[in-house]
Amino acid sequence: xxxxxxxxxxxxxxxxxxxxxxxxxxxxxxxxxxxxxxxxxxxxxxxxxxxxxxxxxxxxxxxxxxxxxxxxxxxxxxxxxxxxxxxxxxxxxxxxxxxxxxxxxxxxxxxxxxxxxxxxxxxxxxxxxxxxxxxxxxxxxxxxxxxxxxxxxxxxxxxxxxxxxxxxxxxxxxxxxxxxxxxxxxxxxxxxxxxxxxxxxxxxxxxxxxxxxxxxxxxxxxxxxxxxxxxxxxxxxxxxxxxxxxxxxxxxxxxxxxxxxxxx
Amino acid sequence: xxxxxxxxxxxxxxxxxxxxxxxxxxxxxxxxxxxxxxxxxxxxxxxxxxxxxxxxxxxxxxxxxxxxxxxxxxxxxxxxxxxxxxxxxxxxxxxxxxxxxxxxxxxxxxxxxxxxxxxxxxxxxxxxxxxxxxxxxxxxxxxxxxxxxxxxxxxxxxxxxxxxxxxxxxxxxxxxxxxxxxxxxxxxxxxxxxxxxxxxxxxxxxxxxxxxxxxxxxxxxxxxxxxxxxxxxxxxxxxxxxxxxxxxxxxx
Ligand SMILES: Nc1ncnc2c1ncn2[C@@H]1O[C@H](COP(=O)(O)OP(=O)(O)OP(=O)(O)O)[C@@H](O)[C@H]1O
Ligand SMILES: [Mg+2]
Numbered sequence: 198x199x200x201x202x203x204x205x206x207x208x209x210x211x212x213x214x215x216x217x218x219x220x221x222x223x224x225x226x227x228x229x230x231x232x233x234x235x236x237x238x239x240x241x242x243x244x245x246x247x248x249x250x251x252x253x254x255x256x257x258x259x260x261x262x263x264x265x266x267x268x269x270x271x272x273x274x275x276x277x278x279x280x281x282x283x284x285x286x287x288x289x290x291x292x293x294x295x296x297x298x299x300x301x302x303x304x305x306x307x308x309x310x311x312x313x314x315x316x317x318x319x320x321x322x323x324x325x326x327x328x329x330x331x332x333x334x335x336x337x338x339x340x341x342x343x344x345x346x347x348x349x350x351x352x353x354x355x356x357x358x359x360x361x362x363x364x365x366x367x368x369x370x371x372x373x374x375x376x377x378x379x380x381x382x383x384x385x386x387x388x389x390x391x392x393x394x395x396x397x398x399x400x401x402x403x404x405x406x407x408x409x410x411x412x413x414x415x416x417x418x419x420x421x422x423x424x425x426x427x428x429x430x431x432x433x434x435x436x437x438x439x440x441x442x443x444x445x446x447x448x449x450x451x452x453x454x455x456x457x458x459x460x461x
Numbered sequence: 462x463x464x465x466x467x468x469x470x471x472x473x474x475x476x477x478x479x480x481x482x483x484x485x486x487x488x489x490x491x492x493x494x495x496x497x498x499x500x501x502x503x504x505x506x507x508x509x510x511x512x513x514x515x516x517x518x519x520x521x522x523x524x525x526x527x528x529x530x531x532x533x534x535x536x537x538x539x540x541x542x543x544x545x546x547x548x549x550x551x552x553x554x555x556x557x558x559x560x561x562x563x564x565x566x567x568x569x570x571x572x573x574x575x576x577x578x579x580x581x582x583x584x585x586x587x588x589x590x591x592x593x594x595x596x597x598x599x600x601x602x603x604x605x606x607x608x609x610x611x612x613x614x615x616x617x618x619x620x621x622x623x624x625x626x627x628x629x630x631x632x633x634x635x636x637x638x639x640x641x642x643x644x645x646x647x648x649x650x651x652x653x654x655x656x657x658x659x660x661x662x663x664x665x666x667x668x669x670x671x672x673x674x675x676x677x678x679x680x681x682x683x684x685x686x687x688x689x690x691x692x693x694x695x696x697x698x699x700x701x702x703x704x705x706x707x708x709x710x711x712x713x
Contacts, residue, residue, distance in 0.1 A: 252615040274617045284608045288708040301616045
């Protein structure tokens with residue numbers, strides 16, 4: 198199958214005051230068009246670095262990152278990003294915040310069409326009626342939903358989510374998981390989701406990639422079988438328990454707390 | 462603006478003047494020790510045209526000096542905000558420059574450009590007031606969370622787009638905070654020069670002539686006029702802040 202994102206044998210070090218810090222070493226990742234890959238791994242292992250590579254914000258020392266077969270050497274306008282920090286602009290309304298990417302990337306949409314699309318996205322995530330509000334008037338979960346709309350407004354080929362739900366409480370997070378499924382059905386995208394929540398990874402993604410500790414390499418890949426529309430109940434099935442156990446064991450290996458091979 | 466916001470401060474001013482008048486009356490102070498508000502009225506009546514001319518002199522020179530400080534301060538702040546090396550290089554210089562008491566700089570400048578009175582005054586107003594602006598802009602820019610930058614950079618936005626769309630607006634609240642300090646500083650700078658430089662113009666010179674002629678009510682009248690101009694300038698900045706950075710005000 199043709200992959201939309203292809204990361205091959207990537208090595209990267211940051212130059213720091215105390216010499217080079219190897220962050221990625223032997224990273225492999227492939228995401229087919231329409232795929233949604235969750236990346237988990239120990240804290241500080243290089244997950245955000247991976248997102249910066251895919252976005253073209255960072256060029257790896259070695260190896261290559263390809264999107265649609267083209268090698269990435271600079272930022273391109275075909276990605277959308279959302280982070281743990283929603284980074285909405287306080288001097289703009291929610292609607293204006295969502296429209297921001299259209300002011301930068303070349304677009305075929307007229308102003309009115311862009312606005313209609315923004316309203317549609319906001320309605321899709323349940324923010325109808327909040328278009329004219331300021332970010333500070335929204336709760337954390339609502340801000341994160343607006344940030345998601347902004348990441349999607351220009352119909353990016355790749356959606357990059359770096360722990361977008363990390364700072365939210367458990368209930369709000371589960372709400373947003375379901376919203377993500379709704380969004381994916383309406384606005385298909387190819388996605389990379391960084392997360393430290395294993396339940397989130399198996400609920401949202403169709404593949405979970407476990408990275409080793411720093412310097413990170415691809416340690417383990419788990420395919421999540423497609424069993425039709427997912428509900429939260431799926432997280433409490435024996436199949437889900439098995440997957441979570443496998444992943445938890447892999448994380449312990451990555452953290453160096455368990456020997457590889459031995460099943461949990 | 463609600464009526465409340467006008468009459469509450471107005472009442473405060475009236476109360477202040479009444480207390481002042483009462484204090485001078487109770488203590489029985491003569492004019493040369495402390496003039497009372499009622500002594501000031503004749504001073505204004507006698508010299509009202511001078512007050513207008515000199516007040517205008519002081520005002521325009523302060524504003525021009527401040528505008529220069531804004532332009533230069535923003536440029537310096539941008540250089541220091543975007544480049545770490547420039548920040549490390551310029552910061553100690555700036556701090557040292559700012560630490561020199563301006564009362565010592567005033568006579569030097571007055572001698573350096575003797576005769577060029579307008580230029581001198583504008584220069585001092587500028588020198589004394591650009592520091593807070595430069596610091597606030599540089600801090601605002603250098604503390605911009607990287608995610609803000611990344612959101613636009615990942616879309617292929619140029620550095621200047623990032624500056625105009627995010628960095629500059631995000632820095633505006635700090636900028637206006639600094640401008641409120643700077644406007645007062647510029648005003649002080651103008652007056653210092655007007656008092657020190659010979660054959661000066663402006664309210665500072667009027668104050669000086671009050672001193673030479675032992676016209677104490679005139680001196681106090683100048684002080685009040687200065688306070689009034691200072692308040693006006695300050696509130697002009699507040700009004701501008703409301704227009705350009707009103708979004709940062711969470712109190713409403
Ligand atoms: N610009 C940089 N310069 C130097 N070191 C950096 C830089 N960015 C990240 N690092 C270091 O590289 C390592 C990997 O960082 P990265 O942010 O990719 O990790 P992460 O897996 O996203 O961590 P977290 O789980 O905390 O989000 C960390 O040790 C971090 O301190
Ligand atoms: Mg991270």
